[in-house]
Amino acid sequence: MTPVTPLLAAATLAVSTLAGTLGALLGIGGGVFLVPFLVLGLGLPFQEAAGVSLAAVIGTSSAVSAATAGRAVINLRLGMVLEVATAAGGLAGGITAQLLAPSTLQLIFAGMAVGVAAIMATRPDDVALPPTADPGPLGGRYVDTATGATLTYRVDRLSVGLFASFLAGNLSTLLGIGGGIIKVPALVTWCGVPMRVAAATSAFMIGVTATSGAVIYWGNGDLSPALAASAVIGTHLGSTLGLRFSGRARARYLRRLLAAVLIVVAVLMIARALA
Amino acid sequence: MRDEDLLRIEQMLGRVLTWGTWLSTSTLALGLAATFVAPEWPLTRRLLTAGLVTLLLTPVARVVAAVIGYLRAREWWFVFFTGIVLALLIGSFAVAFVS
Numbered sequence: 439m440t441p442v443t444p445l446l447a448a449a450t451l452a453v454s455t456l457a458g459t460l461g462a463l464l465g466i467g468g469g470v471f472l473v474p475f476l477v478l479g480l481g482l483p484f485q486e487a488a489g490v491s492l493a494a495v496i497g498t499s500s501a502v503s504a505a506t507a508g509r510a511v512i513n514l515r516l517g518m519v520l521e522v523a524t525a526a527g528g529l530a531g532g533i534t535a536q537l538l539a540p541s542t543l544q545l546i547f548a549g550m551a552v553g554v555a556a557i558m559a560t561r562p563d564d565v566a567l568p569p570t571a572d573p574g575p576l577g578g579r580y581v582d583t584a585t586g587a588t589l590t591y592r593v594d595r596l597s598v599g600l601f602a603s604f605l606a607g608n609l610s611t612l613l614g615i616g617g618g619i620i621k622v623p624a625l626v627t628w629c630g631v632p633m634r635v636a637a638a639t640s641a642f643m644i645g646v647t648a649t650s651g652a653v654i655y656w657g658n659g660d661l662s663p664a665l666a667a668s669a670v671i672g673t674h675l676g677s678t679l680g681l682r683f684s685g686r687a688r689a690r691y692l693r694r695l696l697a698a699v700l701i702v703v704a705v706l707m708i709a710r711a712l713a
Numbered sequence: 714m715r716d717e718d719l720l721r722i723e724q725m726l727g728r729v730l731t732w733g734t735w736l737s738t739s740t741l742a743l744g745l746a747a748t749f750v751a752p753e754w755p756l757t758r759r760l761l762t763a764g765l766v767t768l769l770l771t772p773v774a775r776v777v778a779a780v781i782g783y784l785r786a787r788e789w790w791f792v793f794f795t796g797i798v799l800a801l802l803i804g805s806f807a808v809a810f811v812s
Contacts, residue, residue, distance in 0.1 A: 444749055493768060500734045500771045507727025514723055518779065518794045525801040645772040646798060650805035653769055657809030663761035664748045667741035670768060674738045 440482055442664040449480055450665050451672040454494045458676020462502050463684045464696050465622045465637030467495030467644045469615030470703045472669070474710060486662055488614025489655035492648040493666035495616035497673035499645025503638075505681050511638040513631070516576045516593055520603040520639075524617065524647050527607025534608050543609070544711035548704040554623040555700035558693050561627065567591065580635060583685040589632050598628040603643075611651035616644030619703060622696060633689040633696075722782035729778045733771025740764035773802055 440446070453475050457468025469491040476487035506512055534543075567590040573579055577592035593599065602624030606617025618640040625636040655661045684692075744760030751757060776799045783791040 442748065447745065447749075493765070496768055496772060497734070497738070500730045500737075500768075500775075503775075504727055504730035504734050507730065508720065508724040510720070510723075512723065514719060514726075515791070518791055518798075521798045522794050525798050528805070529801065646776060646802065649769055649772045650802055653806050653809040656765070656769070661765070663758075663765055664745055666765060666768070667745040667748075667761060670738055670741050670764075671745065674734065 439659070439662050440486060440665075442662060442668075446480060447664060447668040450476070450490065450668040453479075454497075454669040454672025455676035455679070457494055457669075458498045458501065458673035458678075459680035460676075460699065461495075461498035461618070461641055461644075461673065462505075462677040462680025463637070463687065463692060464618070464699065465502075465640035465644075466618035466696075466699070467491075467498045467616035467641075467648065468673075469495050469613070469648075470619050470706070473614045474706050478710075482665075484614075485655065485658070485660040486665070488611075489652060489661035490665045490669050491614040492610075492616070492652035492655065493661065494669035494673050495648035496645045496652060497670035498677055499616065499641055499643075499648065501674050501677040502641040502681065503645070505677075506638045506641070510578070510580050511634055512642045513576070513578050513593075513635050513639045514642075516578075516599070516631070517639045517642050519576065519596075520599055520621070521643050521646055523600040523603040524607035524610075524643060525650070527604035528610060528647065528650050529607075530604075531608050531611050534612065540612075541711040543612070544707040547609075548707040548711070551619075551700040551704040551707070554627060555697040555704070557627050558623055558700070559697040561693070578635065580632070582632070582634065582689065584688045591630055591632055591635070594630040595628050599625055599631075607647055610647045611654060614651070616648045618644045619700070623700065626693065626696075633692050634684075637684075637692065718786040718788075722779065722786065725782055726775050726778050729774050730771060733767060733774060737764050737767035737771060740767060773799075773806075776802060 460468045472491040473487045476482045569588050571590045573590050574592040579590045581588050602620050606620040610617050621640045622636045625631040741764035744764050747757040779795045
């Protein structure tokens with residue numbers, strides 16, 4: 439395992455702080471940035487980078503959800519249903535690894551990210567149903583803290599949400615990510631879930647997804663305890679910071695930020711696939 | 714499911730996550746500090762391991778709490794969903810550490 443110098447620990451902590459902030463704002467664990475940073479920037483082998491990244495995702499998920507639980511912004515029912523698809527995807531992860539080369543996977547991922555970013559950036563604001571409307575079995579109602587409006591929403595096209603969650607679980611261990619970057623855009627773009635709810639629900643789920651991968655890296659001796667510690671401290675600081683702003687930020691800006699993040703991810707993925 | 718049941722479950726999960734987060738972060742912070750101050754100290758390794766175990770068990774505890782919450786609320790479908798997730802989580806722990 440790579441020896442941990444104070445500089446390496448500090449760099450991991452710093453970049454994890456950013457990941458934690460993004461987690462609080464957008465519901466993504468930041469694994470898509472952490473892994474390339476740790477591999478290309480700090481020279482860690484991929485296995486170790488993936489292990490540290492998954493530890494950071496767990497830290498972000500637990501810290502963000504500890505703060506948002508009980509505020510009616512997490513859609514617990516939807517989260518529990520999608521978690522089943524994610525767990526099933528995780529089980530099938532080994533099969534995907536055999537069928538597709540990592541570079542092919544990254545190019546597919548990049549293509550999807552650009553498409554989804556374009557849809558996210560141009561989509562109109564969350565359409566609220568009348569407050570008395572029936573939210574259906576999986577929908578919900580919540581008060582948007584930035585505008586004070588009560589939003590009632592239904593969950594449309596559950597199959598798309600289930601598929602995205604399956605994919606997220608499938609790629610989680612393989613790429614060292616939590617999969618929020620797949621789930622949040624899908625829920626917002628196709629399932630009619632408001633941005634803030636999608637983010638909180640995703641942040642809630644990714645901890646469980648990342649745990650099944652993290653234990654496997656740990657079991658193989660690829661999880662560096664000191665680097666995981668740096669990452670977890672960073673995500674804790676970052677999510678505290680992000681939560682300060684997430685309540686006030688308008689959904690429209692959060693969605694544009696997510697679109698921008700997707701473009702950066704696409705560029706990173708293409709660069710890695712062609713490197 | 715009644716809204717107050719759902720809210721109670723959510724608050725319970727929130728408490729589990731709050732405890733888990735603080736416990737794991739503070740243990741890992743102590744362990745990390747000890748890594749640089751006293752790397753040979755036997756407690757250093759133990760602190761880091763304990764912190765990692767707490768980190769990894771927090772999501773598991775959260776799923777266990779959800780199963781219990783839905784059992785109490787007699788929401789059998791959600792007992793089923795969370796039960797599957799719990800089983801698969803335990804499965805990955807078993808695969809990682811038994812083999």
